[in-house]
Amino acid sequence: MGLIANGQGILKKLAGIVGGESQSSKFREKSPENNRHRLLKNIKNKAVILNNGPCRVELSVTTHCNLDCIMCAGPQRTKTLDKSYDWFLENLGDFIYTLEDVSIAGVGEPLLWKDFDYAVADLTRRGISLRTVTNALLLHKHMDAFKTGNFRCVSVSIDGTKDLYEYIRKNGKWQRFEENLRAFADVLQGRREKTILYFNVAVGTYNYADIPNIVAFAQEVNVDFVVLNRVSIGRIVDEDPKADLFHSGRYEDFKDMMIRLAVGSKVYVVCVFDPSLSIFPPSDEPLESKLEQPMPYQTIPVDGDSVQCIYPFTSIQYWSGDVCLPCCMLTRPYDAREITFASYWNGQYVQMLRQKSYKHTLIPGPCGKEACPYARTFVKKYL
Numbered sequence: 001m002g003l004i005a006n007g008q009g010i011l012k013k014l015a016g017i018v019g020g021e022s023q024s025s026k027f028r029e030k031s032p033e034n035n036r037h038r039l040l041k042n043i044k045n046k047a048v049i050l051n052n053g054p055c056r057v058e059l060s061v062t063t064h065c066n067l068d069c070i071m072c073a074g075p076q077r078t079k080t081l082d083k084s085y086d087w088f089l090e091n092l093g094d095f096i097y098t099l100e101d102v103s104i105a106g107v108g109e110p111l112l113w114k115d116f117d118y119a120v121a122d123l124t125r126r127g128i129s130l131r132t133v134t135n136a137l138l139l140h141k142h143m144d145a146f147k148t149g150n151f152r153c154v155s156v157s158i159d160g161t162k163d164l165y166e167y168i169r170k171n172g173k174w175q176r177f178e179e180n181l182r183a184f185a186d187v188l189q190g191r192r193e194k195t196i197l198y199f200n201v202a203v204g205t206y207n208y209a210d211i212p213n214i215v216a217f218a219q220e221v222n223v224d225f226v227v228l229n230r231v232s233i234g235r236i237v238d239e240d241p242k243a244d245l246f247h248s249g250r251y252e253d254f255k256d257m258m259i260r261l262a263v264g265s266k267v268y269v270v271c272v273f274d275p276s277l278s279i280f281p282p283s284d285e286p287l288e289s290k291l292e293q294p295m296p297y298q299t300i301p302v303d304g305d306s307v308q309c310i311y312p313f314t315s316i317q318y319w320s321g322d323v324c325l326p327c328c329m330l331t332r333p334y335d336a337r338e339i340t341f342a343s344y345w346n347g348q349y350v351q352m353l354r355q356k357s358y359k360h361t362l363i364p365g366p367c368g369k370e371a372c373p374y375a376r377t378f379v380k381k382y383l
Contacts, residue, residue, distance in 0.1 A: 035098040036297055039314065043300065046358050050313065053098030055297040058105055063288040065108040067135055068170040069159070071122045071202050071234040071243075074082055074113040085115035085122070088318065089342045096126070099323075101152075101295050104132045106136040129295065133157065133200070137172055139180040146195075147187055153196045153292045154188075156181065156223075159203075161213040168207060172346055178217075179264040186223040196224050196292040202230035203273075204243045206256045211261065211269075218267050224290045225268035312353035315347070325351060 038052035061083045064380070065072075089096065102123050104110050110132050113119075123130055131153040141147070157175070159165070165174045188195050199218050201211065211228070218226050232244050233238060242248040258277040261269070268290055269279040280287060297314045307313065317325040324344040325332065330353075338347040 002166050004201050032098055032100045032297075036100075036300075038224075039297070040300060041314060043310070048354040049346045052346065053095045054314060054316050055295070056097065056101040056103070056315040057092070057095075057099055058103040058315070060106045060317060061104055061110055061116075061119075062106045062115040063108045064112045065135075066112060066137060067172050070170065070206075071159070071204065072169055073234050082113065085119040088119075089122075090354045091318075094344065095341060095345070099126075099128050100297060101129045101131070104130065109135055109138070117142060117145040117170075120145045122151040124148065131155075135169065135172065136177055140176075143183065143187055146184065147191070150193070154359075155198055155227075157200050157202075158214060159201055160210045161209045161217060163298055164207060166304055178358050180262055181217075181221050182244050185223075189222065190323050196290070197222070199223050199226045201226060201228050202231045202367040203228050203245065203254075203322070204236065204248055205248045206243060206298045208245060208250075209257065211257065213266050215261065215269060216267055223267065223336070228269065228271045228273070230273040267355070305356075307357040309357050312350050312357060316341070326350065 029207060032055065035052045037054060039050070039055070042050045042052060052119065064082060104113070104116065104119060106113070110116060111134050120130060128150065128151050129152045132151070133155040134157070136156045136158075159168045162174050165177065166172060185197070188197055199214065201207075202210070215226055230245065232246070236243045245251050245254055255274075255277060258269075258271065258279070262279045262281075265279050266281050266283070267279070268281065268287060271277040272280075297310075298312060309329045315326065318341065321326075324338070324341060332349050335347070335349065338344045339348060344350065
């Protein structure tokens with residue numbers, strides 16, 4: 001009863017912001033598909049106050065971490081955020097009924113979250129697609145959740161193999177990582193629904209020469225693709241700016257290595273910071289089957305007058321510390337009037353973002369991130 005009462009209270013606050021009848025019955029009776037239909041109508045009408053809920057939420061569930069990686073900025077060492085899954089449910093209220101996709105993530109390691117298995121089971125029961133990112137060292141404790149959970153995508157962080165792995169990921173053991181990945185790959189192969197598995201690599205001068213070994217291991221454990229990201233922030237760059245490949249004088253060596261790797265690689269390798277170096281080996285299986293298929297809200301058909309970025313219309317990042325953000329590239333000042341999920345969803349900050357989206361001034365714009373992948377992939381103007 002407490003949960004229901006809390007959800008109703010939150011939605012009353014929303015009604016005060018939006019005006020008119022309570023949204024509770026609308027969200028409870030309407031499916032995610034109908035919620036998306038209302039989203040399309042709102043976009044068409046250039047509405048900044050919406051009568052639909054979010055399609056996706058990223059739950060940033062913990063700042064605890066079991067590692068101390070050399071390239072990490074380490075916020076988990078200065079602040080602890082770790083709320084229960086029931087806390088998220090209470091604050092989401094009836095918005096839980098509009099969600100199609102939930103990411104269980106965090107600044108720390110999501111598998112350290114005490115409610116990980118419980119949340120996976122409940123969200124799967126609700127028919128919501130799931131994704132997560134992990135350092136994989138605790139996978140052996142959560143295999144059952146991954147066997148039965150509705151996971152669309154799992155990202156595994158890896159920055160080196162063997163001794164180099166243990167140098168970069170302090171407190172981590174390569175043997176445990178390797179055993180977990182091999183067992184996890186078997187679990188994914190046995191699932192009825194395909195789960196995309198990819199490696200995420202933070203590339204700097206200290207580990208770029210090990211990329212061929214990472215790719216070889218990825219092939220062994222049936223990873224769908226490897227993503228290379230540039231190390232440009234964090235402790236190692238603060239201590240030695242030349243850890244960043246772009247400032248090291250060794251970028252040409254990195255390029256030559258990638259060109260050589262492309263000759264024999266059987267694994268797709270996506271180089272985010274230099275797409276020309278990405279590797280797309282010939283394969284009987286098309287690339288499309290390797291990639292995570294877009295959710296329906298990611299392929300909303302729009303015309304030239306519609307939004308350039310639809311993140312403020314579809315998604316929220318929700319942190320354990322009562323912080324709501326539209327995406328990973330935007331921050332906002334603390335506003336006590338917009339600390340609840342409901343008050344944020346149609347609050348002044350998001351209204352401003354939606355207005356800028358309609359005017360095509362959001363990306364690039366206040367976030368200053370022209371490389372935002374969602375600016376390129378979420379909006380399909382040609383449909």
